[in-house]
Amino acid sequence: MTKEFDxxxxxxxxxxxxxxxLFDKKNFKSLYEKEFEFESxxxxxxxxxxxxxxxxxxxxxxxxxxxxxxxxxxxxDNKDILGLNFxxxxxxxxxxxxxxxxxxxxxxxxxxxRENYNDQKIMHIIIQNYLINEKIYPTFQKxxxxxxxxxxxxxxxxxxxxxxxxxxxxxxxQIKISEYICGSYVKNxxxxxxxxxPAMVYKIINGINENEVKxxxxxxxxxxxxxxxxxxxx
Numbered sequence: 324m325t326k327e328f329d330x331x332x333x334x335x336x337x338x339x340x341x342x343x344x345l346f347d348k349k350n351f352k353s354l355y356e357k358e359f360e361f362e363s364x365x366x367x368x369x370x371x372x373x374x375x376x377x378x379x380x381x382x383x384x385x386x387x388x389x390x391x392x393x394x395x396x397x398x399x400d401n402k403d404i405l406g407l408n409f410x411x412x413x414x415x416x417x418x419x420x421x422x423x424x425x426x427x428x429x430x431x432x433x434x435x436x437r438e439n440y441n442d443q444k445i446m447h448i449i450i451q452n453y454l455i456n457e458k459i460y461p462t463f464q465k466x467x468x469x470x471x472x473x474x475x476x477x478x479x480x481x482x483x484x485x486x487x488x489x490x491x492x493x494x495x496x497q498i499k500i501s502e503y504i505c506g507s508y509v510k511n512x513x514x515x516x517x518x519x520x521p522a523m524v525y526k527i528i529n530g531i532n533e534n535e536v537k538x539x540x541x542x543x544x545x546x547x548x549x550x551x552x553x554x555x556x557x
Contacts, residue, residue, distance in 0.1 A: 330354070332384060332392050333524050334377075335506060336368060336489075337400040341376045344521040345384050353521050355384055368401075368485075374492055381496050395498050397489060398524060400506025405443060405480045409436060412454065412473030420455065420467045428474055429536050436478050443480035446503045448536040451475040462533070479505045502528060 329349050335342040339362070345355035359376050361369065381392050411432045417424055433448065453460040454473035481503055493500055504524060512532060513523045530537065 330388055330390075331521075331525060331528075332395045333398060333521050334395050335398040335400060335520070336373070337506065338402065341373060343376070343380050343384070345387065346521040346525055348525065351522060351525075353519065355380075355387055356521075357383075368403075368488075370488060370492055374495065377492070377496055381498070392496070392498055394501040395493065396502050396504060396524065396528060397493075397500045398504045398506045398509065399446075399481055399485075400510075403481055403485050404446075404505050404507065405440075405478075405482075406505075407436070407440070407478050407480075408451065409476045409478060410473065411435070411476065412471065414471055417469050417472060420465060420469055420472065422463075422465070424472065425463060425474075428472070429476065432474065432476050432478075436480075440478075440480065442483050444483050444486045444503065445478060445480050445538065446505050447477075447479040447508055448538070449477045449479070449508075449532065450534040450536065451477055479508055504528070 329347065331346045331348060333344040333346060335344075340358055340360040342356070342358045344353050346352075347354050357376075357380050359372070361372060385392055409432050411428050413424075413428060429448065429450070433445070436443075436445065450463075452475040453463055454471070454475065455464055455467060456469050456471055486500075486503060490500060504527060509520070509523050509527050512527065518526075527535075
C-alpha cells in the first residue's frame with residue numbers, strides 16, 4: 324500500500340475551535356495534531372480564521388508525509404447541524420425479508436427527506452429501529468415473512484449554504500471534502516469508551532455502526548460491503 328492511502332486528514336470545526344489531525348491508519352495513531360481556539364459571539368464560523376488555520380498547517384502535513392493533501396474529512400460539531408427522524412412503513416406481504424427490501428424503503432425515505440429539505444446536505448442516515456410485523460428490532464432481521472415492514476430513520480444534515488462555503492475555503496488549497504461528519508454523532512456513538520477522537524472518526528467513516536447507511540459514489544464497485552453499506556447513490 325502506498326503512503327497516499329496510509330493516512331487520513333481530519334478537520335474538526337466547532338463553535339470554539341478548529342482542530343486538524345493527520346491520522347496514521349496502519350498504526351492507528353495521530354501523527355500530527357494542531358488546535359486553534361477562538362471566541363465567537365454568534366457561534367458562527369470565521370472563514371478567514373479557518374483559511375489562515377489551514378494555511379499554517381496543510382503545508383506542515385504535506386511536508387511530513389511527502390504527499391499533497393488532496394482530500395479531507397470534515398467534522399462539524401456546532402449548532403449548524405440538523406437532526407430529523409422519519410418513519411416509513413410498507414404494508415405488503417414479503418416472503419423472505421432481504422437487504423433489497425431494506426434498500427428500497429431507505430431510498431424512499433432519502434427521497435422524501437430531499438424533497439422536503441432540499442436546502443440540506445445529508446451527512447448521515449442512521450436506522451434507529453426496524454419495525455417488522457408490529458414488533459421493534461434494533462438490528463435487521465433477514466428471511467422473515469412479513470406483511471408490515473417499516474423503519475425509524477434519523478437524518479443528520481448540514482445546510483447547503485454552509486457546505487458550499489466550506490468547499491470554497493478548501494478549494495483554495497486544492498483540497499476536496501471527502502465526507503461531512505457530525506461531531507456529536509461520533510462522540511455519542513462512542514460514549515463511555517476510551518478512544519482518541521481521530522480514531523473514533525476513522526471508525527465511523529469505515530462503518531462501525533452497522534445501522535448507518537452510507538451514500539456511495541455511483542462508480543464505486545465493492546459489493547463485499549453490500550450487507551453493511553447499501554448502494555444508495557448520492
